[in-house]
Amino acid sequence: MSVVVQKYGGSSVADADRIRAVADHVARTRRGGREVAVVVSAMGKTTDALVRMAEDVSAKRPLREMDMLLSSGERISMALLCMALADLGVDARSFTGSQAGIITDTVHTKAKILEIRSDRIRAALDDGAVPVVAGFQGVSTDRDVTTLGRGGSDTTAVALAAALGASVCEIYTDVSGVYTADPRIVPAARKLARVSHEEMLEMAATGGRVLALRSVEFARNHGVPLEVRSSFTWEPGTIVEEEDPSMEQMIVTAITHDVSESKITVAGVPDRPGLAARLFRALADRAVNVDMIVQNTSLHGTTDISFTVPTADLEISIAVAESMIGALGATGVSADSDVARISVIGAGMKTHPGVTAQMFETLAALGINIEMISTSAIRISCLIRSSAAEEAVQALHTAFELG
Amino acid sequence: MSVVVQKYGGSSVADADRIRAVADHVARTRRGGREVAVVVSAMGKTTDALVRMAEDVSAKRPLREMDMLLSSGERISMALLCMALADLGVDARSFTGSQAGIITDTVHTKAKILEIRSDRIRAALDDGAVPVVAGFQGVSTDRDVTTLGRGGSDTTAVALAAALGASVCEIYTDVSGVYTADPRIVPAARKLARVSHEEMLEMAATGGRVLALRSVEFARNHGVPLEVRSSFTWEPGTIVEEEDPSMEQMIVTAITHDVSESKITVAGVPDRPGLAARLFRALADRAVNVDMIVQNTSLHGTTDISFTVPTADLEISIAVAESMIGALGATGVSADSDVARISVIGAGMKTHPGVTAQMFETLAALGINIEMISTSAIRISCLIRSSAAEEAVQALHTAFELG
Numbered sequence: 001m002s003v004v005v006q007k008y009g010g011s012s013v014a015d016a017d018r019i020r021a022v023a024d025h026v027a028r029t030r031r032g033g034r035e036v037a038v039v040v041s042a043m044g045k046t047t048d049a050l051v052r053m054a055e056d057v058s059a060k061r062p063l064r065e066m067d068m069l070l071s072s073g074e075r076i077s078m079a080l081l082c083m084a085l086a087d088l089g090v091d092a093r094s095f096t097g098s099q100a101g102i103i104t105d106t107v108h109t110k111a112k113i114l115e116i117r118s119d120r121i122r123a124a125l126d127d128g129a130v131p132v133v134a135g136f137q138g139v140s141t142d143r144d145v146t147t148l149g150r151g152g153s154d155t156t157a158v159a160l161a162a163a164l165g166a167s168v169c170e171i172y173t174d175v176s177g178v179y180t181a182d183p184r185i186v187p188a189a190r191k192l193a194r195v196s197h198e199e200m201l202e203m204a205a206t207g208g209r210v211l212a213l214r215s216v217e218f219a220r221n222h223g224v225p226l227e228v229r230s231s232f233t234w235e236p237g238t239i240v241e242e243e244d245p246s247m248e249q250m251i252v253t254a255i256t257h258d259v260s261e262s263k264i265t266v267a268g269v270p271d272r273p274g275l276a277a278r279l280f281r282a283l284a285d286r287a288v289n290v291d292m293i294v295q296n297t298s299l300h301g302t303t304d305i306s307f308t309v310p311t312a313d314l315e316i317s318i319a320v321a322e323s324m325i326g327a328l329g330a331t332g333v334s335a336d337s338d339v340a341r342i343s344v345i346g347a348g349m350k351t352h353p354g355v356t357a358q359m360f361e362t363l364a365a366l367g368i369n370i371e372m373i374s375t376s377a378i379r380i381s382c383l384i385r386s387s388a389a390e391e392a393v394q395a396l397h398t399a400f401e402l403g
Numbered sequence: 404m405s406v407v408v409q410k411y412g413g414s415s416v417a418d419a420d421r422i423r424a425v426a427d428h429v430a431r432t433r434r435g436g437r438e439v440a441v442v443v444s445a446m447g448k449t450t451d452a453l454v455r456m457a458e459d460v461s462a463k464r465p466l467r468e469m470d471m472l473l474s475s476g477e478r479i480s481m482a483l484l485c486m487a488l489a490d491l492g493v494d495a496r497s498f499t500g501s502q503a504g505i506i507t508d509t510v511h512t513k514a515k516i517l518e519i520r521s522d523r524i525r526a527a528l529d530d531g532a533v534p535v536v537a538g539f540q541g542v543s544t545d546r547d548v549t550t551l552g553r554g555g556s557d558t559t560a561v562a563l564a565a566a567l568g569a570s571v572c573e574i575y576t577d578v579s580g581v582y583t584a585d586p587r588i589v590p591a592a593r594k595l596a597r598v599s600h601e602e603m604l605e606m607a608a609t610g611g612r613v614l615a616l617r618s619v620e621f622a623r624n625h626g627v628p629l630e631v632r633s634s635f636t637w638e639p640g641t642i643v644e645e646e647d648p649s650m651e652q653m654i655v656t657a658i659t660h661d662v663s664e665s666k667i668t669v670a671g672v673p674d675r676p677g678l679a680a681r682l683f684r685a686l687a688d689r690a691v692n693v694d695m696i697v698q699n700t701s702l703h704g705t706t707d708i709s710f711t712v713p714t715a716d717l718e719i720s721i722a723v724a725e726s727m728i729g730a731l732g733a734t735g736v737s738a739d740s741d742v743a744r745i746s747v748i749g750a751g752m753k754t755h756p757g758v759t760a761q762m763f764e765t766l767a768a769l770g771i772n773i774e775m776i777s778t779s780a781i782r783i784s785c786l787i788r789s790s791a792a793e794e795a796v797q798a799l800h801t802a803f804e805l806g
């Protein structure tokens with residue numbers, strides 16, 4: 001029998017009514033003749049409420065204990081979902097991360113899945129039952145409770161789908177799929193029927209908030225097809241799957257934007273090998289995720305290095321950069337958080353030159369200055385003023401005929 | 404080093420302030436040079452709130468899923484307590500029932516502890532850390548999450564104390580100890596400095612609400628000394644320990660009362676061997692806990708059998724009794740929930756005749772009719788009208804000079 005993994009996010013199980021609606025959908029899928037394994041997040045804003053409780057009690061908040069605390073949220077939602085399924089006559093069984101065999105490393109609050117020992121889940125399916133697995137959590141090789149950090153429940157679902165050899169991993173959320181641009185900014189944005197894993201990865205990395213980057217990466221690496229769907233309308237969503245080389249591809253699939261990053265410039269760095277490496281090693285040692293990096297052409301033997309970091313990490317990044325001024329022989333550090341990254345993404349771009357030119361021309365026509373550029377085989381990103389972001393996304397969406 | 408197990412009930416960890424106060428007390432005990440293992444209940448009314456959520460979602464509420472749901476409460480309180488301890492510089496580590504090696508049978512919501520594999524707790528103590536263990540929960544031999552039912556956290560604490568060879572198991576609650584009678588009814592009631600396990604057992608079984616019967620039973624069977632104390636005043640409480648045969652005992656230690664039971668009478672039962680056994684087997688099969696049983700002298704070859712059951716089980720008990728009328732050849736079933744059980748308890752009673760006479764005389768002087776009587780070596784209980792209960796307790800407390 002074909003196995004489907006269904007993952008329900010916090011908004012999908014926010015209250016008793018939503019939980020019953022999800023149970024109804026799971027029951028109908030099961031009765032449609034497919035084996036179903038479910039992964040759930042904590043209800044609504046439970047995790048935020050737990051974090052506030054911890055902040056009330058403690059200034060230190062050891063990470064091991066934060067994991068113990070936060071992992072209680074999924075226990076509640078999964079037990080309630082199993083009860084709602086029981087009312088519909090479906091034999092459902094909840095499993096904690098530990099019971100589901102989700103083995104992680106020992107990095108509390110940001111653990112990575114090492115292995116899934118899915119024998120108990122497989123046994124439940126073999127019994128004709130619906131296993132309901134806690135998302136976002138696992139058990140470490142030290143036998144401690146761990147959580148997977150941001151996007152963790154999606155990752156649980158994808159990893160479980162890979163372990164069970166599922167035909168699809170359905171991600172239910174409060175949006176109905178993946179769009180050609182953010183519909184709040186571009187009213188003409190269209191829902192995409194299909195995108196490739198690679199395109200979805202680029203979208204997730206550049207501001208598309210629908211799926212967490214790591215879950216898409218896992219899905220691509222293990223060849224797991226995803227479907228992003230709404231648990232409010234239940235209509236067909238967007239399928240994310242391996243690229244089909246026999247099909248002609250859209251040149252441009254989507255426009256994304258991201259205003260959550262800031263730009264730092266280290267000026268007057270002597271143009272010698274190894275200096276940039278020292279700067280970025282120092283940032284990596286403080287766990288700062290550097291995104292775009294641009295080094296200007298060297299003038300008079302010195303160069304400026306600009307890079308972007310998550311605005312949440314701006315303060316620590318500036319401190320690191322300033323502490324390196326002496327070691328680098330640089331002249332100064334400046335920072336700017338009023339920037340936006342606009343990206344044009346499309347698998348067909350590889351074989352169609354001219355996308356870059358079209359993007360630059362569109363921005364130029366609006367008088368928008370490009371401050372940094374970075375590209376991949378299927379993406380072009382420009383850093384611009386954040387005040388121009390909406391206008392830029394709208395114009396690019398029209399220019400590439402995505403409406 | 405001497406090990407102490409400290410158990411904190413729901414009211415002791417009801418909010419952030421209470422949790423910090425508990426952390427402070429644990430830290431001071433630890434710094435006093437003793438090893439401390441802590442057992443916590445869920446915060447305040449968390450368990451009630453979780454039950455209400457389940458009732459909102461589902462009519463069926465499978466017991467396995469109720470256990471998964473309810474066990475989330477202690478995860479929250481124990482993680483928060485560990486965080487508060489970290490702020491005080493104490494290395495504390497939370498452990499779920501499963502992590503603490505609390506192995507139970509498979510009876511969901513009313514599981515019994517089979518074994519404690521305390522190696523992780525012992526290892527934490529050996530590291531100089533304070534293990535904080537979830538009360539009320541364990542893992543079954545089928546690897547499912549279980550809860551221990553009413554009084555479960557006390558039982559966890561006593562079992563852990565036994566497994567660790569603790570010198571004492573301190574039970575912190577919202578009362579300051581065990582009293583000669585309920586102070587709300589008898590203002591002159593005194594806090595007892597010491598009682599024996601046997602006396603405490605009789606008190607717990609007959610309306611003393613401070614400790615759950617099963618935890619006292621476990622403490623007696625494993626020779627674990629208990630101390631009942633207040634987490635609000637922190638003053639010395641009541642020590643519950645093995646009887647010291649070298650000491651002269653109080654003839655009467657305490658007066659208890661219980662209005663939570665009802666009386667059922669099956670009338671006109673033929674006086675033949677085996678009929679009573681059939682009735683009580685039928686009740687046992689429905690998991691009804693029968694308490695007092697009285698069978699009147701046989702008149703004309705028939706007898707009346709009266710017994711008490713928890714009022715919560717009254718309906719099912721009446722139904723069982725009525726269904727047996729034909730099989731027993733009885734003439735009818737009657738029930739009465741306006742009854743109270745008044746008990747006089749004292750280890751010295753064994754060697755001092757006259758306590759029974761004094762009890763009956765005291766009740767007679769008040770014109771109180773005794774409907775049923777039951778006795779043990781260290782207890783006499785009388786069933787009376789519930790309206791007379793307070794008056795009876797007050798008079799007995801005075802008559803036995805407990806003030």
